[in-house]
Amino acid sequence: MKHHSTRRAAALAAGLAIGALALAGCGAAGPTGSASSDGKPVEITFWGWAAGYDKSVELWNASHPDIQVKYQALADGGAGGYDKMLTAAKAGTAPCLAQVGYETFPSFLAAGALQDISPYVKDARGDFADWVWGNVGVGDQTFGVPVDTAPMGLFYRKDLFEKAGIAVPKTWDEFEQAAKKVVATDPNARLMNMPSDPYLYAGFAWQGQAPWFGTAGDAWKVSLDSAANVKVGDYWQKLHDENLLSTYPAFDAALYSAWAGGQVWSEVGPVWSASLIRDNAAASSGNWAVAPMPRWGGEDKVGNSGGSSTAVMKDCAHPKEATEFALWMSTDEASVTNLIDAAAILPASNAGLKNKALDAPVDYFGGQPIYTVFREEAAKVATGWQWGPVMSITAASLGDGLGRIASAGNTYAATLDAAQKATVDALKSQGFTVK
Structure with missing residues (x-):
C-alpha cells in the first residue's frame, strides 16, 4: 500500500462525505477526448483479467472502426494485477481503462490513479441502480463504469435436503434450526462451512447493515467493532x-x-x-439448487460480495471514447451475453439484467434457471455500504483472525476488534484523519 500525503488523504475523505474531491486526491481531468485529428482510429488500452473481456473487446472493435480497444490480460488484481496498475499509474504509463473491483476502488482514488468522467456518464445514470454507481464514484463525481454485481444467495444440496425432510431456510433463525437437523441426520455432515474469507464475510455484514467504513466531514469513520457487526459475528460464533x-x-x-x-x-x-461449486464439485452435478439468502427477521435485505468496474485511469488521453466503450461493454446485448456465458456474471446495468441469457436453465443445478433468483435479489441489496481506502490491510487482518477461529480458540469478536485497530492504524499512518 502506497503512502500518501495528509492533504490528499483529507481531500479524499472530505470528497467521500460531500462529493468535493480535491484534484490531488483523484487525478486531474483528462483531455476532452476528441477523435483523432489525423484520421486514424482512436486507440484505447484496457487491462483486466476476467473471462470474456477479450471477446467483448473483439465485438466492439468489429463494429467501431473509429475507436479501437487493445486488451491486455493481467494476473488477477489481488495476485499482482492491481500492483502493476498502480505502479504504471505512478510512472505515467497506465492504460486508459482498468478492471478494478469495487472493494479496491477507494484505494485507486486515494492513490490519485483515476480521473473524473462525470460529463461522459451523466446521460447513463439511469441505466444502473444508484447503489451501484456508489461503488465507482464520490458524490457527483464518477471514475468508472460498473460491470457486474454479486448479490448473495443460498446454494444447497436439494437432494439431501429433500431426503432429510429439511425445509429451505428463509431466515437466519431457520438456518440455525436447519443446521441442527443436518447434524441429527448425519453427525459427520454440516449445513455450511464457517465463513473465513474476509470478502465473503463482508457480504454478511453488508446484509446486516453493519458498515465497516463511513465518513464524517473530512475524517474516516471505522466501525468494524460496532454493535451491528458484533450481532453478525455473534451469530456465526454461536453456530461454531x-x-x-x-x-x-x-x-x-x-x-x-x-x-x-x-x-x-x-x-x-x-x-x-x-x-x-460447478467447477470444483462436479460429482454432485444435478443435485444443487439456489434459493434466496436467509433474512434477518423482517428485513428483506441482501448482501453483496464482489463486483467490478471498468475504471478510467488518470492519464487516459481519450476519456470520452474510453467511457463510451466501457458503457457499451456493460449494456450492449451481445457483450453482456458474452460476459454472462464466459464469466457467469450478474450484469450491473438495467439492460443487462433483462438479458435472456439469465433465463437459461443450468444443467449443473438440475435445470433451474438460477440467475433469475439473483436478478430478483439484486434489487434487494442493502444500500449504504462503503469500502475504505486500506482494504488490503483490513482484509489481511480479518482473514488472519477468521482463519484462526477454528484452530486457535480465536473468536469473531476478537477478530473484529483486531481488524478495527489494524484499519485505524493503517489510515493514520497513511495520513488520513480518523474519527
Missing part, C-alpha cells in the same frame, strides 16, 4: 461453538470435496459461487 459448521479453509480442495461428497450441504455465497 455449537459445532454446527465445518471448518475447512476457504477455497480449499477439502471443502470442494465435502460439497461433492455430501459432508457440507450448502453455501451462502455470491452469484459467482455458482461457477465455483
